[in-house]
Amino acid sequence: MVGLGFRREFAEEMISGTLITPDFIEFAPENWMNIGGYWKKILHRVLEKYPVLCHGLSLSLGSPEEPDKDFLRYVKSFLEEYNVRIYSEHLSYSKCDNAHLYDLLPMPFRMDAARHMATRIQQVQEYLQRPLAMEIISYYTPVAPEMSEADFINEVVQRSGCQLLLDVNNIYVNAFNHQYDAKAFIAQLPLDRVAYIHMAGHEQVSPDMILDTHGHPIADPVYELFEWTIRQIRPVPVLLERDFNIPQMQDLQKELTRLKSICHQQWKQHELVA
Amino acid sequence: MSSLPDSRQLQQRFAQHLRTGVNTAIPGVAKDRLAHYRHAIFHMVKDTMESAYPVTCANIPARKWDRMVRNFFAHHACTSHQVWKLPLEFYTYAVENNWDEGYDIPYLSDLLAFEWAEIEVFNMEDVAPAAFTSTGSWMETPLVLNPEYRLLSFKYPVHREARRARLLKEQGAWFVLLHREPVSGHVQFTGLSPWLAFVTEQLAAGITVKDILEYAPQLGITVTAELENDTVAFLVDMQRQQFVLGFQP
Numbered sequence: 001m002v003g004l005g006f007r008r009e010f011a012e013e014m015i016s017g018t019l020i021t022p023d024f025i026e027f028a029p030e031n032w033m034n035i036g037g038y039w040k041k042i043l044h045r046v047l048e049k050y051p052v053l054c055h056g057l058s059l060s061l062g063s064p065e066e067p068d069k070d071f072l073r074y075v076k077s078f079l080e081e082y083n084v085r086i087y088s089e090h091l092s093y094s095k096c097d098n099a100h101l102y103d104l105l106p107m108p109f110r111m112d113a114a115r116h117m118a119t120r121i122q123q124v125q126e127y128l129q130r131p132l133a134m135e136i137i138s139y140y141t142p143v144a145p146e147m148s149e150a151d152f153i154n155e156v157v158q159r160s161g162c163q164l165l166l167d168v169n170n171i172y173v174n175a176f177n178h179q180y181d182a183k184a185f186i187a188q189l190p191l192d193r194v195a196y197i198h199m200a201g202h203e204q205v206s207p208d209m210i211l212d213t214h215g216h217p218i219a220d221p222v223y224e225l226f227e228w229t230i231r232q233i234r235p236v237p238v239l240l241e242r243d244f245n246i247p248q249m250q251d252l253q254k255e256l257t258r259l260k261s262i263c264h265q266q267w268k269q270h271e272l273v274a
Numbered sequence: 275m276s277s278l279p280d281s282r283q284l285q286q287r288f289a290q291h292l293r294t295g296v297n298t299a300i301p302g303v304a305k306d307r308l309a310h311y312r313h314a315i316f317h318m319v320k321d322t323m324e325s326a327y328p329v330t331c332a333n334i335p336a337r338k339w340d341r342m343v344r345n346f347f348a349h350h351a352c353t354s355h356q357v358w359k360l361p362l363e364f365y366t367y368a369v370e371n372n373w374d375e376g377y378d379i380p381y382l383s384d385l386l387a388f389e390w391a392e393i394e395v396f397n398m399e400d401v402a403p404a405a406f407t408s409t410g411s412w413m414e415t416p417l418v419l420n421p422e423y424r425l426l427s428f429k430y431p432v433h434r435e436a437r438r439a440r441l442l443k444e445q446g447a448w449f450v451l452l453h454r455e456p457v458s459g460h461v462q463f464t465g466l467s468p469w470l471a472f473v474t475e476q477l478a479a480g481i482t483v484k485d486i487l488e489y490a491p492q493l494g495i496t497v498t499a500e501l502e503n504d505t506v507a508f509l510v511d512m513q514r515q516q517f518v519l520g521f522q523p
Contacts, residue, residue, distance in 0.1 A: 030355050030356050030357070031356070031357075031358070033356065034356070034399055035397045035398075035399065036397070036398055036399040036400035036401075036422075037396055037397060037398065037400065037422070037454055037459035038396070038458070038459025038460075039397070039459075040399075040400060041459065057355075058355040058356075062285075063285075064282040064285055064286065068355070071355050093285060096285055096286055096288075096289035096290075097286060097289065097290070097351065098351050098353070099289070099293065099350075099351035099352055099353075100352045100353065100354065100355065101289060101292055101293065101315055101352075102315065102318055102319065102352075102357055102360075103292075103311065103314060103315045103318065105285070105288065105289065105292075105311070107281075107285075108281040108284050108285065110281050112280055112281050112282075113281035113285075116281065116282075140304075140307040140310050140311065141302070141303045141304045141307035141308060141311075142302045142303070143284055143285075143288060143300055143302055143303055144281075144284050144300055144301040144302045144303070145302055209307075209310075
């Protein structure tokens with residue numbers, strides 16, 4: 001299954017389904033909770049047509065403070081109301097001292113932070129009665145690290161029992177920005193826990209920095225890393241994210257088709273066995 | 275045992291810098307990359323405010339607007355999980371901190387309230403109307419109104435003017451009704467006289483037009499045939515605009 005991040009900019013095209021045909025859609029519950037009127041009608045029409053996965057933005061499980069219980073209650077009822085199959089979030093924090101910052105901030109790769117985050121994930125998983133798929137974020141600076149990023153992730157996954165959302169573009173961006181080998185990094189991850197993959201575009205803004213923009217087509221080296229990665233894992237849903245510089249639908253469809261083709265080639269054996 | 279502060283303190287320092295710009299030293303953090311985060315976050319907040327408040331933003335000098343957004347984000351702990359609700363916090367912060375005086379924009383809170391109300395009414399959760407019929411007496415049957423509305427009162431006519439000099443000349447009592455059309459979801463604006471604003475408020479409380487008119491003299495309003503006719507004509511027009519839905523059965 002290859003899906004597309006749902007955006008209001010191309011809602012009508014997705015409903016008509018003539019130029020673009022994802023297998024599923026994904027959106028952030030935060031952008032659609034507690035709304036009515038025009039956009040609620042659109043949401044219902046989209047959900048009649050496509051299965052939905054949700055990708056949270058503001059649960060902030062790495063925050064020092066407790067998760068917001070009222071918000072969690074909303075999330076739970078939203079996921080149930082719309083029959084959401086996978087709910088993913090981020091290995092990061094976006095809130096501190098009870099103030100939201102509306103960005104995904106890098107966790108300190110340290111044991112106390114890993115334990116703290118694992119506890120929070122467990123609490124939320126228990127409350128929602130479902131596993132969370134936690135995304136490895138793109139980040140632009142380490143923060144007082146005492147362990148490697150891969151060790152941090154392994155510690156969180158092992159302690160919490162969560163699943164992983166592998167954003168292949170994030171890993172490519174991180175490997176470039178922090179000068180490590182992306183494949184070697186992926187090989188250190190608990191790949192049996194990967195439940196979901198994200199793909200997106202990026203932009204190189206200086207000789208030593210790439211930004212994870214979601215505003216460009218997927219770069220060829222990221223396709224290559226994706227192809228290598230999915231050989232290591234069982235078939236999971238794959239999502240194309242495009243949030244800025246929205247192109248013609250035909251161009252997005254070409255990216256979806258290319259991703260589908262790679263999945264088909266690499267996961268053919270799994271399909272035969274199944 | 276590490277000599278560094280625990281992760282919680284590191285996160286607090288990191289986040290505090292992103293909100294306020296106050297210098298901080300965190301081991302391993304590259305200054306230019308920290309600046310990237312601060313820049314990206316500030317621009318996201320500023321873009322959100324400019325999308326929500328295009329008229330306000332266009333009528334305030336760029337540097338002053340920039341200062342307002344920075345002031346807000348540095349000193350206010352944003353609580354909304356939903357970015358589209360962040361402009362409400364900006365508006366509330368402006369009112370609580372008396373920005374009308376502080377930034378010498380006497381109509382600022384009116385303007386922010388007006389622009390926010392459009393977003394709020396457009397996005398508000400669906401509210402089922404009470405049961406209604408299409409027949410009844412305009413004077414004697416309680417009316418059923420579209421529940422998806424806001425009735426606003428302003429000191430300045432920000433719903434029809436944005437220029438400072440003109441706004442300041444027209445200080446008074448201004449009323450605007452915003453309602454969401456049930457089918458299209460579009461938000462309609464209607465400027466109301468103080469009388470029609472009062473009528474709308476009373477109708478929403480289930481009072482009949484006849485009873486409102488009987489009460490009017492206590493407000494110093496002389497009830498004439500013209501006032502009666504104009505009031506009913508307004509309601510007929512608002513029925514066409516899907517604000518008045520019908521009559522209570």
